[in-house]
Amino acid sequence: MIRYITFIMMILLLASLAIAQGLGIGPQAGYFKSEDAEKGEWMFGGAMRIKLSPALGVEGAINYRQEKYFDGDLKVKSWPILVTGLIYPLPIIYGAIGAGWYNTTFDYSGSLENVIEDETTQDFGWHFGGGLELPLGGKTRLAGDIRYVFLNYDFKEIPGSRELKSDFYMIEIGLFFGL
Numbered sequence: 001m002i003r004y005i006t007f008i009m010m011i012l013l014l015a016s017l018a019i020a021q022g023l024g025i026g027p028q029a030g031y032f033k034s035e036d037a038e039k040g041e042w043m044f045g046g047a048m049r050i051k052l053s054p055a056l057g058v059e060g061a062i063n064y065r066q067e068k069y070f071d072g073d074l075k076v077k078s079w080p081i082l083v084t085g086l087i088y089p090l091p092i093i094y095g096a097i098g099a100g101w102y103n104t105t106f107d108y109s110g111s112l113e114n115v116i117e118d119e120t121t122q123d124f125g126w127h128f129g130g131g132l133e134l135p136l137g138g139k140t141r142l143a144g145d146i147r148y149v150f151l152n153y154d155f156k157e158i159p160g161s162r163e164l165k166s167d168f169y170m171i172e173i174g175l176f177f178g179l
Helices: 002-021
Strands: 023-034 041-051 056-069 074-090 093-108 119-137 140-150 168-178
Touching: 023 056, 023 140, 041 074, 041 168, 056 093, 074 119, 093 140
Parallel strands: none
Antiparallel strands: 023 041, 023 168, 041 056, 056 074, 074 093, 093 119, 119 140, 140 168
16 A cells, blocks of 8 residues: 555656646647658647656657558558657757557558458557757747658558558657646
């Protein structure tokens, strides 16, 4: 029983420290381009950032993105859940490193529709990058960064797809409203 009470007290202490340092929630939007996708696409979602200290922070985000391969016969729709550690060498500049759980639907049409069935998978990927976080007044902050994501989809059933690369870069902007 003492362990549970101690654990709950530690959680409350850490939460109050995080809120005192800065907790922000808000929308994100960005542009991404996979190496072998037909073109870059827009993505959107939401994120929460907590500054644990002036030099360290954590971000959690959920986004939606979609890309096309094989002349549009394959649409890849993804809902990644991302966790990112943030390191601030200067108050407005940060480095980012993290991981993501990518819930992905492969939607086949056209020449691939009768050959391969649609499927939904979960894949793990990781990312790194850096950006700027600017105060806008009060507790509102604007963040913009570029990240490179390592994520290899398995296009296993499509002939000639072994060499396809689905790693991508993303440029995103987020607006965080402090609580």
